[in-house]
Amino acid sequence: MNATYKDVKSDILSKITSGHWQPGSLIPNEIELAETYGCARATVNRAMRELADDGLIERRRKAGTRVRASPIRQARFDIPLVRREIEDKGAEYRYSLASRSIETAPDWLRTRLQLGQGADALHLVCMHYADGDPFQHEDRWINLEVLPQARDADFSQVGPNEWLVSTIPFSTAEISFSATLADRALAEYLACDTGAPLFTVERATWFEGDANTFVRLTYRPGHRMTTRY
Amino acid sequence: MNATYKDVKSDILSKITSGHWQPGSLIPNEIELAETYGCARATVNRAMRELADDGLIERRRKAGTRVRASPIRQARFDIPLVRREIEDKGAEYRYSLASRSIETAPDWLRTRLQLGQGADALHLVCMHYADGDPFQHEDRWINLEVLPQARDADFSQVGPNEWLVSTIPFSTAEISFSATLADRALAEYLACDTGAPLFTVERATWFEGDANTFVRLTYRPGHRMTTRY
């Protein structure tokens, strides 16, 4: 009696994980569950909605609620600023700007960001250090048509990431992970051997339909991105 | 008037993304918002709760609700079965078992899974193909103390992943991504050059406190994992 939505959720969850309710099987409807747990239907509804969001059950009007046959496993990763990533490990963060130039966007970038022909872009290469050791190499392009103020921004002290976050805090992004080989330039930046396998993150972000930046982040050898679910 | 929680959510969202409500600023409380939108407080509450879940706002009792200064960026990845990953691309899936043996768990595995000394583990090496081309190499260890039935399972037709999902459908996991170099064996399995950079996923899963499996999945060169947020 007087069950909270958390009580209901965890009880149903345990019925599922224990195998008491088999994958694919039908779960009692909300009214029955409300009676079972002695609570309001809205309380059951919230518990069930969260379980559905977590990918454990599948709900359809009229057809009812079923335990997912093969649960949708999803992992969530926090995408922190490099500075935080480093400082959270208790290391000292240092940033440096390696190069800065204004270029007409190369073809691959125009394709990636859907830019017009001859569009100007600010090209930055930066390094992020943890306790003095190379941690991450950043190769960034900023769309000057959308962000003309980047032309006058000073990136020698503050990284473009932090500048961007304060300039356009909310945007949609496409992010992708892959493995790349250290070429000679990268090897020098990251103080590793040429040919080392490097974990790489690429991110393109948009704000209200316009692409504003593309960045390729390459981590020092051995870097791992970890999460639990 | 008669606003739904989706109306409220998207209106608040646009006030944030447009910069109308600056990062760090205080949002009106639920009662005021309910009056503004002409709906019940519960409706506003649901909208705000979802925005908080999405990492856009920060809520604290008594202190009120604020736009996050630096939004928590989080990406969600679906972790599909390889079979689905391949079939969803419209390619034909093929599986093969390369080796199967029962071994005492090596030290690194015992550490990773917190196994006792001399624990037996089933060691499987498998390949997953897309349209006949190598797609993913799977190096898996299954804890036989927890899953003794794996000893008699036939992994020649069905991959261990699918077997595990149907055997212990729900478990917690630790997953990590990295880049590794193709050694000679991997290069042969994946039909690539030795020294190629390979995207690698490692996953350890637990069920009710007991580790049941550890797997290292290595993708063919050039593989990317992509998502939007």
Add this chain to the structure above:
DNA sequence: GAGTGGTCTAGACCACGTT
């Protein structure tokens, strides 16, 4: 048509944390 989940309401009480 009918059963199920999806959502809204008006009100209530509680839990937390700031002041």
Add this chain to the structure above:
DNA sequence: ACGTGGTCTAGACCACTCT
């Protein structure tokens, strides 16, 4: 102490979709 969000309730109506 008090203001805010967190949650619950009992009831209502609606939207979807299966039969």
